[in-house]
Amino acid sequence: MAPSFNDENSLFKFVVKDGNGVKGLVDSGLTEVPGQYIQPPIHRIKKQNATVSLENMTFDLSELDGPNHDQVVKSIAHAAETLGFFQVVNHGVPIELLESLKVSAHEFFNQPSEKKAVYLKGVSPSPMVKYGTSFVPEKEKALEWKDYISMIYTNDANALEFWPNECKEVALEYIKTSTEMVKRLLHALMGNLGIKLDDSRLDALMGLRMVNMNFYPTCPSPDLTVGVGRHSDMGTLTVLLQDGIGGLYVKKGEDPSSGKEDWIEIPPVHGALVINIGDALQIISNGRYKSAEHRVRTTSVESRVSVPIFNAPLPMVKIGPLPEVVARDGVARYREVIFEEYMNNFFGKSHDGKKSLDFVAI
Ligand SMILES: O=C(O)CCC(=O)C(=O)O
Helix, strand or coil, X not given: CCCCCCCHXXXXXXXXXXXXXXXXXXXXXXXXXXXXXXXXXXXXXXXXXXXXXXXXXXXXXXXXXXXCHHHXXXXXXXXXXXXXXXXXXXXXXXXXXXXXXXXXXXXXXXXXXXXXXXXECCCCCCCCEEEEECCCHHHCCCXXXXXXXXXXXXXXXXXXXXXXXXXXXXXXXXXXXXXXXXXXXXXXXXXXXCCCCCHHHHHHHHCEEEEXXXXXXXXXXXXXXXXXXXXXXXCCEEEEEECCCCCEXXXXXXXXXXXXXXXXXXXXXXXXXXXXXXXXHHHHCCCCCCCCCEEECCCCCCCEEEEXXXXXXXXXXEECCCHHHHHHHCCCCECXXXXXXXXXXXXCCCCEEEHHXXXXXX
């Protein structure tokens, strides 16, 4: 029997407060999208018929070790300066692990709600683990059609003690096996700006690592809803595993006179990882690298999962445009900020494109 909610508050309580999530809503037999999930027309995502090929945006990282090193670095930098998105293969994360991550994500979300609700904010055994739905439900005009579990990495022992059994081992292995790749990409990107990264600078760029598992249940009306609304990520580099369903869109540009936006879908490529530039890298590079505005369409076919790792500066680190880059540009485009303040601002508001950067723009 489809659930009936007498008012907005009872749906909010069921989905958000009691931890049933969108998954609980769908499992209870819902056939129509509740009003709280209907997006204003401007935020709805039209399905594109032909996927723009990102072939020239997929890089083989094993080539960083060979004669094409400089060319690959140039191509990666170009992608970071333009779309802010690219894909990588031969990245060092085992393909079997990528498969296990997707299976574990389904395993976690397919549990009864009460098993997941133990990780809700306020009751979770650790502040480093949080299960939730949408982005900031209390602040959003329309909710996002997504549930998630978020795990901040501090050390292996904490991860194994507090992260959910269904996914802790694979999530930890994912963090560990992707770290070297993230370092290499940061070395490449910063080297391209003429900056050599020592360990302390590297720590400033990726001292905080958080792995999320996102679950997008099937939706009766993908044309009316969003899985994730338009946003950029707060950190330096995001590593994202998506499954084969598709629906991840990145903004390519906008016609300044008509305001018409151009979005392209990032096609799922088996074995590849998606990389995108986050706000912190845009700030540090003084705007040279562009954080990518992206969003996710819902699906009516099958539940979709994705598994991002957000690499970011440690909260107490002060970030700002690097002096070498400012000296070259002759102007600083962002003010310095303690990264924790940036995060608090980012997580205190609903997704709204790249407006998060306004917090530090000069
Ligand atoms: O699910 C995806 O493909 C992207 C997820 C995302 O943008 C996010 O978690 O911030």
